[in-house]
Amino acid sequence: xxxxxxxxxxxxxxxxxxxxxxxxxxxxxxxxxxxxxxxxxxxxxxxxxxxxxxxxxxxxxxxxxxxxxxxxxxxxxxxxxxxxxxxxxxxxxxxxxxxxxxxxxxxxxxxxxxxxxxxxxxxxxxxxxxxxxxxxxxxxxxxxxxxxxxxxxxxxxxxxxxxxxxxxxxxxxxxxxxxxxxxxxxxxxxxxxxxxxxxxxxxxxxxxxxxxxxxxxxxxxxxxxxxxxxxxxxxxxxxxxxxxxxxxxxxxxxxxxxxxxxxxxxxxxxxxxxxxxxxxxxxxxxxxxxxxxxxxxxxxxxxxxxxxxxxxxxxxxxxxxxxxxxxxxxxxxxxxxxxxxxxxxxxxxxxxxxxxxxxxxxxxxxxxxxxxxxxxxxxxxxxxxxxxxxxxxxxxxxxxxxxxxxxx
Ligand SMILES: *Cc1c(COP(=O)(O)O)cnc(C)c1O
Numbered sequence: 069x070x071x072x073x074x075x076x077x078x079x080x081x082x083x084x085x086x087x088x089x090x091x092x093x094x095x096x097x098x099x100x101x102x103x104x105x106x107x108x109x110x111x112x113x114x115x116x117x118x119x120x121x122x123x124x125x126x127x128x129x130x131x132x133x134x135x136x137x138x139x140x141x142x143x144x145x146x147x148x149x150x151x152x153x154x155x156x157x158x159x160x161x162x163x164x165x166x167x168x169x170x171x172x173x174x175x176x177x178x179x180x181x182x183x184x185x186x187x188x189x190x191x192x193x194x195x196x197x198x199x200x201x202x203x204x205x206x207x208x209x210x211x212x213x214x215x216x217x218x219x220x221x222x223x224x225x226x227x228x229x230x231x232x233x234x235x236x237x238x239x240x241x242x243x244x245x246x247x248x249x250x251x252x253x254x255x256x257x258x259x260x261x262x263x264x265x266x267x268x269x270x271x272x273x274x275x276x277x278x279x280x281x282x283x284x285x286x287x288x289x290x291x292x293x294x295x296x297x298x299x300x301x302x303x304x305x306x307x308x309x310x311x312x313x314x315x316x317x318x319x320x321x322x323x324x325x326x327x328x329x330x331x332x333x334x335x336x337x338x339x340x341x342x343x344x345x346x347x348x349x350x351x352x353x354x355x356x357x358x359x360x361x362x363x364x365x366x367x368x369x370x371x372x373x374x375x376x377x378x379x380x381x382x383x384x385x386x387x388x389x390x391x392x393x394x395x396x397x398x399x400x401x402x403x404x405x406x407x408x409x410x411x412x413x414x415x416x417x418x419x420x421x422x423x424x425x426x427x428x429x430x431x432x433x434x435x436x437x438x439x440x441x442x443x444x445x446x447x448x449x450x451x452x453x454x455x456x457x458x459x460x461x462x463x464x465x466x467x468x469x470x471x472x473x474x475x476x
Contacts, residue, residue, distance in 0.1 A: 097328075098134060098137050098138075098323075098324050098327045098328065099133075099134065100134050100320050100321060100323075100324045101125075101128075101132055101133045101134045101320050102320050102321060103128065103132075103320075104127065104128050104129075105126070105127055105128070106124070106125045106126055106127070108124075108126075114126070123153065128317065128319075128320065129312065129315055129317045130312050130317075131154075131308075132317075132318075132320050132323070133320075134320035134323045134324055134327075135158050135317065135318045135319075135320060135323040136154070136158075137323065137327055138158050138294075138296070138318070138323040138324075138326050138327040138330075139154065139155070139156035139157055139158040139296055139298070139323075140155055140156060141327055141330050142156050142158075142265070142280070142282075142286070142296045142298055142330070143155035143156035143298040145265040145266075145269075145330065145333070146265045146269050146270075146271055146278055146298050147265075147269045147271055147272055148271060148298045148299060148300070149300065149301065152301045153301070154301065154304050154305060154308055155298060155301065155304060156296055156297060156298035156304060157296070157297050157298075157304055157307045157308050157311055158282075158294060158295070158296045158317075158318040158323060158326075159294065159295035159296065159297070159311065159316045159317065159318055160293065160294065160295070160316045160317060160318050160319070160322075161281070161283065161293045161294065161295050161316070162187075162189075162259075162261065162279070162280065162281025162282065162283055162284075162293075162294075162295040163189045163190075163193070163281075163295070164295050164316030165279045165280070165281070165295030165296060165297050165316075166189070166190050166193065166259065166279060166295070167193055167197075167314070167316070168295075168297065168307055168310055168311050168314065168316060169226070169257055169277060169279060169297060169307065170193065170194070170198055170203065170226070171310045171314055172303075172306050172307045172309075172310040173225055173226050173255055173257075173303075173306075174198060174203045174225050174226060175202075175203070175225075176201060176202030176203070177202055177223060178202075178203050178204075178223055178224075178225040178226075179203075179204050179205070179206070179221050179223040179224045179225065180194060180198070180203060180204070180205040180206070180224065180225065180226045180227075180228060181205070181206050181208060181216065181219045181220055181224055181226070181227045181228070181254070182194055182205050182206070182207055182208075182226075182227075182228040182229070183207070183208065183209075183210035183228065183229040183230060183233065183240070184207045184208060184209055184210070184443075184444060185209075185210065185230065185233035185234075185236055185238055185444060185445070186207075186228075186230060186233075186259075187230065187234065187259065187261075187281075188432060188433070188435070190228075190259070191207075194228075206219040210229045210233075210238070210240050210245070211238055211239075211240070211241075211369070211370070213241065213244055213245075213248065216245065216248055217248050217251075220248060220249075220251070220252045220254065221252070222252060224252055224254045225254055225255065226254055226255050226257050227245060227248065227249040227254050227255070227256050227257070228257045228259070229242075229245060229256075229257075229258060229259070230258070230259040230260075230261070230262065231258050231259070231260040231261075231262060231263040231268050231270060232262035232263045232363065232388050232390065233262075234262055234390060234418070234432075234452070235361070235390065235392040235428050235432070235433075235446060235450060235452035236361055236392065236444070236445045236446060237262075237361045237362055237363050237368070237370070237388070237390055237391075237392060238369075238370055238445070239363050239368075239370030239373050239374045239377065240258070241373055241377070242256070242258060242270050242273035242274060242275055242377060243273045243274050243377075246273060246274025246275055246276075247274070249276075250274075255276040255277060255303070256270075256274065256275045256276050256277075257275070257276065257277045257278075257279065258270040258275040258277070258278050258279070259279055259280070259281075260278050260279070260280060261279075261280050261281045261284050261285070261419070262284075262285075262388055262390055262418075262419075263378065263388055264280065264284075264285040264286060264333060264337055264419075265333070266333055266334045266337040266338065266379070266381065267337065267341065267378045267379050267381070267386045267387075267388065268377060268378050268379065269379070271298070271299060273377060275299075276299055276300070276303060277297055277298070277299035277303055277307075278297070278298055278299065279295065279296065279297040279298075280295065280296050281293075281294075281295055282294035282295055282296050282326050282329075283295075283417060283419075284417065284418050284419030284420075285333065285336070285337055285419035286326055286329050286330060286333060286419075287325060287326050287329045287419075287420075288329045288332065288333065288336050288419060288420060288421065289325075289329065289420055289421055290415075290417055290420035290421070290422065291325065292322045292325040292326060292329075293322070294318050294322050294323070294326045295316075295318075296326075334381070336421070336457065337389070338381055338383045338385055339457060340389035340455050340456065340457065341364075341385035341386060341387060341388060341389055342383065342385045342460075343389070343455050343457075343458075343459075343460040343463065344362065344364070344387070344388065344389040344390070344391050344453075344455040345362075345364045345385060345387060346460045346464070347391055347453070347455060347460060347463055347464060347467070348360050348362035348364060348365055348391045349364075349365065350464050351391070351393050351464070351467055352365060352367075354467075354468065354471055356395050356396060356397075356401075356471040356474045357393055357394070357395055357396070357471070358394045358395060358396045358447070358449075359394050360391065360392070360393055360394070361391070361392040361394075361450075362387060362388075362390075362391045362392070363378075363387040363388060364385075364386075364387030364388075374386070374387055389419075389454065389455040390418065390452065390453070390454055390455075391452075391453045391455060392428070392450050392451065392452045392453070393405070393450070393451050393452075393453065393467070394447040394449050394450045394451070395449055395451070395471065395474055396449075396474075397449060397474060398447070398448050398449045399429055399430075399448040399449055400449075401449045401474050402427045402428075402429065402447075402448065402449030402450060402451050403427050403430065404473060404474055405427075405449075405451055405470050405471060405473075405474060406425050406426065406427040406451050406470075407470075408469070408470035408473045409425050409466055409467065409470045410466055410469070410470075411423060411458060411462055411463060411466040412424060412425035412453060412463065412466060412467070413425070414426065416431075416432075417454075418454030419454060420454070420456060421456050421457045422456045422457075422458075423453060423454065423455055423456035423458055423463055424453070424454045424456070425451055425452065425453050425454075426451070426452050427449075427450075427451055428441075428446055428450045428451065428452050429441055429446070429448045429449075429450065432452070433446060
């Protein structure tokens with residue numbers, strides 16, 4: 069029942085402002101539902117929405133329209149089925165997405181098979197956190213399919229890999245890994261952060277779930293953190309249930325930025341791939357460079373697989389934009405190289421507009437001694453580049469000037 073506004077006190081009138089208009093015209097930008105709570109038509113609807121009996125929004129940790137708009141957009145780009153809800157789940161970070169997957173699909177007594185070449189946070193989660201909850205992980209070289217098959221057990225719930233590993237740029241054979249996972253009833257979960265949906269759609273190759281640190285290519289501008297997981301509704305609904313209970317939900321403001329990032333994802337990623345190809349090929353010919361890891365180089369062990377698995381698009385570029393350069397001279401040479409770069413920034417993260425360089429052994433993989441580095445296939449001198457949107461010639465001359473200092 070309407071209460072006459074003029075009968076109300078000034079504070080009540082201030083709190084009970086007229087609601088914002090609902091536009092009949094579809095906004096082209098994504099509206100930001102910056103609200104923690106939603107009001108219902110009455111107590112019945114309140115209960116029905118909270119009990120998932122009717123679709124709707126109640127509380128933004130549970131679901132939020134802006135966050136859903138982002139998650140659904142990723143599902144569309146990954147080729148997931150959009151006809152039923154929820155097609156995807158968004159999280160506050162890539163690690164929230166990854167931990168959400170394990171909280172949902174592993175349990176005490178379960179076993180996980182994971183690649184040895186994992187993002188450090190994921191490795192630590194499996195090794196140091198999930199192990200305390202009775203989840204055991206076997207780490208295997210994901211390119212050695214016999215070793216992967218041998219590591220699988222009846223208790224294995226998840227086979228976990230990255231589509232392109234960082235910094236080795238090893239490429240995972242998703243189709244064959246899906247077959248191996250499914251032989252024992254496990255799920256193949258793919259972290260495709262380094263191979264965003266423009267170039268790779270793991271669901272098309274048989275993966276059960278694909279996830280991203282949206283902080284990287286999806287956001288694309290190094291100004292937001294987020295994560296997202298998509299796949300079939302049966303799995304995504306279970307993931308939603310644990311996200312609601314564990315609470316790593318994405319904020320509507322960040323969902324806005326991430327959804328906006330998707331609009332330019334193909335333009336950015338194709339351009340970054342094209343620049344990375346030229347950068348890798350040119351640096352590979354420099355006399356101070358021992359070798360270059362980049363799936364686009366014919367010498368890369370995963371080159372043929374990458375050609376088959378990654379989508380070249382109209383521009384014919386598809387090998388990602390992470391290039392790892394190993395100069396001659398070991399750790400000191402790597403440090404000297406990265407220190408003398410002027411355009412490529414010494415910065416964490418990857419996938420943004422700025423080219424970033426990191427000396428792997430002293431930064432992202434600082435926990436590994438030289439022996440562990442070599443087991444992971446990483447030279448102590450390796451420098452990982454995340455190629456941005458600068459002009460290729462400028463990045464190449466920056467690297468050449470820095471390499472001159474190594475005196476080869
Ligand atoms: C950065 C990254 C993550 C973690 O994502 P956050 O958004 O930093 O939590 C996971 N996997 C890969 C491959 C990454 O590069």
